[in-house]
Amino acid sequence: MTAPLSDTFDLADARGWWFVQRGREVLLDETGGVPCGPNPLLGLDPLPVLQVGEFDGIPCFAVELPLDAPFGGFFGDPKRLYDSLPLPARTPLSRALEVLEWDRTHRFCGSCGAPTEHRGAAIVRHCSNDACGREHFPRVSPVVIMAVERGEEILLGRSHHFPPGVYSVLAGFVDAGESAEQAVHREIFEETALTIRDVRYFASQPWPFPHSLMLGFQAQWAGGEIVCDPREIEDAAFFHVDRLPKTFRFSSTLSFWLIQDFCKRHGRPWPDGV
Ligand SMILES: [Zn+2]
Structure with missing residues (x-):
């Protein structure tokens, strides 16, 4: 992973593939595909955004949208989306879904119980307890x-x-x-x-x-x-x-x-x- 990642990454001008998950569903564009272009979530309160690589030279962003966020986009079943995509395009979707799952389930250190945090460029959550210092990576x-x-x-x-x-x-x-x-x-x-x-x-x-x-x-x-x-x-x-x-x-x-x-x-x- 070479792309930057941050909880506070400024995405006002970001263009890319947007993998937005809300509950068990993902955001779709008008054709039923993955939205590509400007940030579709502008206007909402800023959300943590994870940059999960690139596809076709375009950055891929993964965002978890709270269920109660006031957003009227069209969402669908990620398995159906996965099946509809050509083989190469399934990779960024897989990565986005797995990283979001890891991110939401590793907010606390499994070793000492302290909160974990992102610290920059890699897909890793660091334990905030310096005496522990464990790093938590996505696992398959x-x-x-x-x-x-x-x-x-x-x-x-x-x-x-x-x-x-x-x-x-x-x-x-x-x-x-x-x-x-x-x-x-x-x-x-x-x-x-x-x-x-x-x-x-x-x-x-x-x-x-x-x-x-x-x-x-x-x-x-x-x-x-x-x-x-x-x-x-x-x-x-x-x-x-x-x-x-x-x-x-x-x-x-x-x-x-x-x-x-x-x-x-x-x-x-x-x-x-x-
Ligand atoms: Zn810890």
Whole structure:
């Protein structure tokens, strides 16, 4: 991060991309995209603004707007915005959302309890207690997401909160002290009682809801029959590439890329989705 950052940064003349979050929503322009141009919040009481890098040579600003601020802009679902943006533009949105989440949840030092503060050029909150002096940086939470294959079949499962009939590849958080590969083996075994082999890295993506880093893997079934853990998933099964169930069609997600890659390698079209 090379750009300046300050709680009192004078933004009266600032032009840039404006990532303005209010509650669970983000400010959109008239086309449903990220506002780009002069500060859309001029006229309101000054708010802390974080400069979170640049996109296309234009600075990116992240602002948290209080729910009761008298502002009449149009707001929308950040997940829908994320899905609608081209791949490169998802990076500044991810960074803005994750930095805002970190900023709002690290106002006090987790070590000594004193207030924290920004001190200039970096995305870091400093403990105001000189005897402590800890620095708090944004953290990401790694999640593994994996396509387990058995010949022309792929393992898919569904959570209790999925729409009816919709399945996806399995996923889970990496535990403290664990490698991503270990997490892949553990999650599959915990959720389905299956063992797997040939775990290979596929791709990664930021998932700023609120601060995950998705790590995608492909693996082969090694043994066992599926026994679902009902605390984790409602159902799981191997589906033949010609008989796939409904899956999520958000093209921005690793689950989409993994299933798409599986279909492509077997020479099949993308299945029906939701
Ligand atoms: Zn402290």
